[in-house]
Amino acid sequence: MSDIGIAEIPVDEDEQPLPPIQQPARNALLEGPILRTLLWLAWPNIVALSAGTCVVIAETSYIGRLGVESLAAMALVFPFVILTMTMSGGAMGGGVASAIARALGAGDTDRASTLATHALLIGISFGLTFMLLMLIFGPDLLHMLGGRGNVLAYAIGYVQIFFGGAVLPWLMNSLAGILRGTGNMKLPSLMILCSAVCQIVLGGTLGLGLGPIPQLGMRGVASGSLIAYLISISVMGWYLFSGRGRVIPKIRGVRIQRTMFVDILKVGAVSCFSPLQSVLTVGIFTHMLAQFGTEVLAGYGIGARLEFMLTSIAFAVGIASVPMVGMAIGADRVARARRIALVAGCVAFVSVGVVATVIAFFPDLWVDVFTRDPGVRAASRQYLSTAAPMYAFIGLSISMYFSSQGAAKVLGPVLAQTARLIFVAVGGWWLSAHGATAANFFALAAASMVVLGLLSAASVMLTRWGPKRRMAEVGPALSGMID
Secondary structure (H helix, E strand, O other), X not given: OOHHHXXXXXXXXXXXXXXXXXXXXXXXXXXXXXXXXXXXXXXXXXXXXXXXXXXXXXXXXXXXXXXXXXXXXXXXXXXXXXXXHHHHHHHHHHHHHHHHHHHHHOOOHHHHHHHHHHHHHHHHHHHHHHHHXXXXXXXHHHHHOOOOHHHHHHHHHHHHHHHHHOHHHXXXXXXXXXXXXXXXXXXXXXXXXXXXXXXXXXXXXXXXXXXXXXXXOHHHHHHHHHHHHHHHHHHHHHHHHOOOOOOOOOOOOOOOOHHHHHHXXXXXXXXXXXXXXXXXXXXXXHHHHHHHOHHHHHHHHHHHHHHHHHHHHHHHXXXXXXXXXXXXXXXXXXXXHHHXXXXXXXXXXXXXXXXXXXXXXXXXXXXXXXXXXXXXXXXXXXXXXXXXXXXHHHHHHHHHHHHHHHOOOOHHHHHHHHHHHHHHHHHHHHHHHOOOOXXXXXXXXXXXXXXXXXXXXXXXXXXXXXXXXXXXXHHHXXXXXXX
16 A cells, blocks of 8 residues: 555654644633523622612711701702713613624624724713713703702802713713623722722712811712722723723724714613603602602602612613623624523512512511601602512613613613603693592502513514614525526
């Protein structure tokens, strides 16, 4: 037999076998078990968002030491602060995370880095816009909301400091969105936790005064928040630009590209309408309940605080689903993306619903934390027994909202929020015209939550997440078969 047909088997000098072929790195967000991966990503967010709740409680505590007028001033500016944080974090931050996750899912790291740069430009632009709007129109808005005398003066002082540095929260949440888009939940969550601690310490110190530090009042509280945000920006910026993350924002030689802005804004800009409508819905409902007196209004406020706390769980789960869905969509694994959305929705629905239902049966567990007034307690019990079990649908809607961000198909959940707004406005008008009781309005609130949750889930089920099929591609294939 000829030696030509015999191939030598390569071995090293010591007759040792060759090393095994290296397998490509496994992406847990694309390949790992959905539920376990989702919970692993969600738990840092739960800790961080719980810390945000502590900030609200702590600020209310030490602002109360400044006097009733300062508390009233904080009540005036709080909706604008919350709107800024939810728009920059959950809405636009989700749009940033979605775009970067989809790019990484498609294996295009260069595009992801370019998107990160454009995300920072968007954050700076929106921050400057908020700054100008609030510095110019803020005093008039506060006056329209009922601010007078010292209350108005204190509120304006807070606005001048906080919104004078509005670029900082927008930039902080843009950086957090970039990191979350890569699947890194721990660093943004750690920074939010550290920021919360710094806000409590610095806000209290500058607001109340300590040792040689003078009492700066509301301006000091606002300054403490901005300093805390700046610390978070410094750490996350260093992490990204030092090359420790999966993407590095491009600064030198960057070319501004319209398509990059569109990729982020088609999710982020549309998402901004959701928190705006949510705040408007709460405002309308609060206005309608005011006719029943202070006790009913205060009772509703106690229940709304529970909703705020529990929905942070849904936020944590929802934010964790954004990079998972986004990478699956980028890798053209639509079926997996939909399974992720389903699992996230079930986790949010059950986790929020179980706790809220327990409180509905035993409302004093929550009410006793805030008040001993018999009238307020009665109103709180009535609201919680009616509406608290329906908080599960709020959790479902939030999860669907974030999963839709990951798929870049967020219009459905936003329109579901619009439907809830219309439902509350029309239903509230009808109840007011027919002499309804506070219990009827509480039932309206509960029903609106069900409407929001079901419509959000339906929008995800009915919206096409995969690429549209092109008939043009079918023609050549058929003609080839005919030939």
